[in-house]
Amino acid sequence: MTDRTAAPAIDFRGVTKSFRLPDGKTLTALTDTSLSVGKGEFVALLGPSGCGKSTLLRLVAGLEAPSSGAVAVEGRAPEELVKAHRLGIAFQEHALLPWLTVRQNIELPFRIAGRPVMRERVQGLINLVGLAGFEAARPKQLSGGMRQRVAIARSLVLEPEILLLDEPFGALDAVTRRQMNVELQRIWSESRISTLLVTHAVEEALFLADRVIVLSGRPGKVVRTLEVPFARPRHPDVMRTAQFHQLVDELTETLHPTDGAGH
Amino acid sequence: MSGERTQSALLGALGVALMLGAWEVIGQNRLVGMTWPPFSSVMAFLFDPSRQALFSRALTATLGSAGLGYLIGGLAGLAFAMLGQILPVLRPGTDRATAVIHAIPSIALAPIFIVLLSREAAPTALAALNAFFVFYVAGASGFASSSQTQRDLMAALGASGTKRFFHVDLPAAFPGIVSGMKLAVPAALIGAIIGEWFGAPRGLGILIVNAMQNFQIPLLWSVVVLAATTSLVLFSAMTLLERIVHERYR
Known part of the structure; x- marks a missing residue:
């Protein structure tokens, strides 16, 4: 499954990204960052808010260009993957189109790519994310958790090579979030797409990922990489083990050092 | 509720x-x-059978020029707004041109239209001008009302400019455009009536001017009531449409 000897799915080489602010100052979001995501690997990027982790993900999606350094996806420029409609993405704001039904929202990537809609594929995903019976509902009739399920299904519908998840459950309450994590773990295990998840929730990162990369506060850079030792498929009970708790504590300490050096 | x-x-x-x-x-x-005059005598005058032909001829003429102007102005306004959306370089230019045109009082432009076109065409031209502005503003702000995340999503899905326009920008603009369609109704009617003041052969505007100059007070009030009622009825019908579209697209 995870094969890190082959060309990585996502490769960052010394990437720096700065933005020119309206007042003329420069904001450096990422500085000299190198990291990679292997084929079929699930990597979680953990960091405090404003550490540039979303910028990192936007670079992979071709929504931003690096100021220096190089980003390669499947060995090519991110734009090529995007143009070939091989990228799946889900945002914290679900970005569903309110005038479309659940089914139409999930079918959208087919229409954007100009491909015939694969009805069985769409229905299969609707079933997989547990929305059977809600095909004709509109986003505003759904709960926050259900909307994110639609967004996840939409990100998977074209069987992308790369899946980008930008805090997809960040706006959900703790109970729904935990439930969505369990479901995402199950859904992901069926496809094993190379995935980059951006989050600031330590438990979420540990439960979902093969590897957790911790970024420092602004400007962001990699401060720690942790191989997650839990075997797949993962049962939610994993989150109750002593080892899980210990890793949560360790990562939380890295994220927010108690000696006051961080913030 | x-x-x-x-x-x-x-x-x-x-x-x-x-x-x-x-x-x-x-x-x-x-x-x-x-x-x-008291309301009852205005009503009696308005519904007097001997004047039905006069009123219906005037109303038909005004509605005809207002409707045609509404259509022309609406299509032109939306097309202009679309131009600014598809070619963002042109956006400041289309904004400014529209604002300048709108800043000129239509009553000052009417004589120009009469000289350029004809007395018959002035009501339609002024109605079109008024509708143009409302439709342009509604379209331009409507096309920009898709969210940043929706646009990011389109970019990450590899959507072309036209795909994005038809799948996101245009549907996201519907609520704004329909609100504009509503507001443009009275605007077009005002344009048509003012246009008629400058010597159109028939219409509510002509009746208003004649009644005023000949001190036919009940006639004057009747025509104004007729114009106001027509405008309100059309406006209410558009409000209904607006509610349906807002329910669906927001």
């Missing part, structure tokens, strides 16, 4: 009744002189 709606409808009806009652009392008692 429906209780609130009933209450607001009742309050609205009460307001209209109070206004008409005050109108009647002021008219009956000649509180502001001869030029304020």
